[in-house]
Amino acid sequence: MASPPPASTGLPPALSDATRDETSLRRFLHGLPGVDQVGVEQRAAGLATRSIKKAAKLWAIDTAIGMVDLTTLEGADTDGKVRSLCAKARRPDPDRAEVPPVAAVCVYPDMVATAVEALRGTGIGVASVATAFPSGRSSVPVKIADTELAVAAGATEVDMVIDRGAFLSGRYGRVFDEIVTVKHACGDAHLKVILETGELATYDNVRRASWLAMLAGADFIKTSTGKISPAATLPVTHVMLQAVRDWHTATGDRVGVKPAGGIRTTKDAIRYLVAVHEVAGEEWLTPEKFRFGASSLLNDLLMQRRAQLDGHYSGPDYVTVD
């Protein structure tokens, strides 16, 4: 590691010590307590059985809508598609003005300008994936250029991917430096660090990657790109929520969490909200600290919302197809 990164300033001595060089970083990350796999899976499954009904369900649905990062990350994206997605982000259910707008729209860097234009004055964020998303297989200058492209176009949030190859082969310093560099390139934009937990193999690795990202200055840690399976799962999100809670205990800062990929139903979303409340705490139940990376989830939330209010089941004919 070349120089002491700016992110580590203001950290408690134990943590700033960890970022001094590659050896101490490894020592710190491998010194983290191991994750009890059976325990975390049982706890996640146990919380998932909570029954949320009626008024509480309605509250949860509205809260979840406000936390959605409405995402389109397809090779076939066009300006028109991004604009229609932005229209949906502003007013998710055209029939009901009281439905809150979503938190942000998430697009590829070249679509940021279109999204910024379409969302001007709404307060809805524009998130852009960057750093050779989704694989992260490119050189650092290219990744920086990718980030700068997004930020220059007006992105308020940047979703970067970590170099999983480097992480898995134990070159933590390289991953750390990359996050610090991208964070620097982000300027004022919030940085979300995608761990791609589906490729990290173990919960211990998820915990290490979470801490590594937070040490390097991440504003958010995000489970996955949504391009590989498994994407977000409840136990993985549990481990990450524990990490941000422990980080808050250690530093006083609150880092956000964003599960992404595979969350398609209201039932799933509510399970995540329960986990957030129980594992991290109530302070995380805001769009500033918790997001859903999703595209089809929003339609299901809207259908469930209508079912709650109308007293009968709604159908996909009554929501926009995106």
Place this chain on the structure above:
Amino acid sequence: MSERLTVAKTYKLYVGGKFPRSESGRSYPVRDAKGGFLANAAQASRKDVREAVVAARKAFGGWSGATAYNRGQVLYRVAELLEGRREQFVAETSAGEGANGKRAQAGVDAAIDRWVWYAGWTDKIATVLGAANPVAGPYFSFSVPEPTGVVGVLAPQASSLLGLVSVLAPAIATGNTVVVVASQDRPLPAITLSEVLATSDVPGGVVNILTGRTAELAPWLASHADVNALDLTGAPESMSAELERSAAGTVKRVLRARPTEPDWTAPPDISRLRAFLETKTVWHPKGT
């Protein structure tokens, strides 16, 4: 040797090609015409209705998109399997409806014949109900019948097999997918039919069969926004008007019930095929 204990069966629902228990965990005893115990049937809840509609919607694209010829072949194959279960159907209908052996046999034969009859209509109905319309201009104008979509069927309460086949077969023959609420007190032939369908070539979700209280399930089916049509044949008479009103809320096509159940043994016509078809008319410029 001790006397053998009979195995009391507890049946399940048929949704999306699978046999789930009711989400509610409930079941209810099915009794024969004299009040003796026959079996337990699952008592579906509104959430089972919801799951069944989701399954039917998912299956609609594939089933309605299949060629009419192919649908016919698939339905013929079902008739073959029905034939193989003939004895079981005879036993179940005669126990449930209290019909004697001969009448029960005749009923099952009629049901199988009815199925074959509707299977034959799959690739002919378009020629009967469709048209090449005469127009005064350089255009072709075609009218073609298309399936309505997901159809909620309240199966006849009295005629548990022949009646069921007479309402179910025409709906799926034209390419609709269905959610059937079986006869409340005589559900066993419907359950056996679901076992037949599960082993046939009919894709999962095309037919979904729920057992339970018709009065409990019908309102949810009638108000569900993703159901396109409703067949009220087996609806309790006191509820028909309210169900129709509720169905109007989401502009469903409704097939009204007569006050008394029709005579199912009468020769069928194509009115039930026509009931769940929409006519699409296409104008097409003629080549020069």
